[in-house]
Amino acid sequence: MRFTRKSVVIMIVILFFLLGVLFRERLIKTYVVVAKEHLVTYAETLLNSDGRQSSRYGFWKVRSYPEDQMVEFHTGGFGLAPSSTYKGFYYSGDNTHRVFSVADKSLATMECDGDHVTWTDGTDNHGTSLRIIDHWFWYEASF
Numbered sequence: 001m002r003f004t005r006k007s008v009v010i011m012i013v014i015l016f017f018l019l020g021v022l023f024r025e026r027l028i029k030t031y032v033v034v035a036k037e038h039l040v041t042y043a044e045t046l047l048n049s050d051g052r053q054s055s056r057y058g059f060w061k062v063r064s065y066p067e068d069q070m071v072e073f074h075t076g077g078f079g080l081a082p083s084s085t086y087k088g089f090y091y092s093g094d095n096t097h098r099v100f101s102v103a104d105k106s107l108a109t110m111e112c113d114g115d116h117v118t119w120t121d122g123t124d125n126h127g128t129s130l131r132i133i134d135h136w137f138w139y140e141a142s143f
Contacts, residue, residue: 032133042057074088075087085142105121116129127141
């Protein structure tokens with residue numbers, strides 16, 4: 001069976017797409033490690049500005065929470081309200097795990113197991129946080 005140049009290119013594009021979908025989380029975590037210095041500068045600039053900020057960093061939505069010393073990079077999600085799951089990574093200025101931004105922090109409880117944390121605010125809001133490197137964490141939150 002002979003493949004044309006066009007069919008080979010199409011197969012390569014499909015392969016890269018599938019690998020991107022399958023390894024997306026790992027690729028993002030690797031990016032955080034590699035681009036740490038630039039990401040820290042970006043996050044600290046947002047935290048040092050007046051009040052909460054919303055912006056974009058490449059494809060990702062970004063929100064800053066200066067009162068919590070946290071900058072959230074939303075990388076994706078799925079579901080419809082009232083049952084949605086969000087994923088991404090965040091910068092923590094004091095290098096501690098955080099409860100996702102829309103949960104009721106006053107009701108939240110955390111269970112730590114090394115670099116992995118699970119949390120809930122006593123409602124259907126819950127999530128996990130996993131340290132990538134110092135000050136940077138991967139999160140998954142469901143509401």
